[in-house]
Amino acid sequence: MTRAAAKVRKAKVAPPAAKAKKRAAKSKPVAFVYVLGSFHKGRYISYVGWTNDVTQRLAKHNNGTGARATRGRI
Structure with missing residues (x-):
C-alpha cells in the first residue's frame, strides 16, 4: 500500500434510522x-x-384555566 493510499478513508454513512433520529x-x-x-x-x-x-x-388544564367543553361548536 502506498503512502497516498493509506491516507484515503472510507466515508462513514449513518444508517437511515440514525439519520432520521438526528433530524x-x-x-x-x-x-x-x-x-x-x-x-x-x-x-x-x-x-x-x-x-x-x-x-x-397541561399546566393550564391542571389549574382549570384551559378550554371548556366544545359541544355544539362543530
Missing part, C-alpha cells in the same frame, strides 16, 4: 394534536385539541 432531534414540532376520552355519568365524552406547548397546556 428529529434538530427540528422542533410545530404543533401537537391530542384526542382525549372519558366515561362520565354513563356516557362517553371525547375532546380534540391542539397545542404547540404541551407542558404549558
Whole structure:
C-alpha cells in the first residue's frame, strides 16, 4: 500500500434510522394534536385539541384555566 493510499478513508454513512433520529432531534414540532376520552355519568365524552406547548397546556388544564367543553361548536 502506498503512502497516498493509506491516507484515503472510507466515508462513514449513518444508517437511515440514525439519520432520521438526528433530524428529529434538530427540528422542533410545530404543533401537537391530542384526542382525549372519558366515561362520565354513563356516557362517553371525547375532546380534540391542539397545542404547540404541551407542558404549558397541561399546566393550564391542571389549574382549570384551559378550554371548556366544545359541544355544539362543530
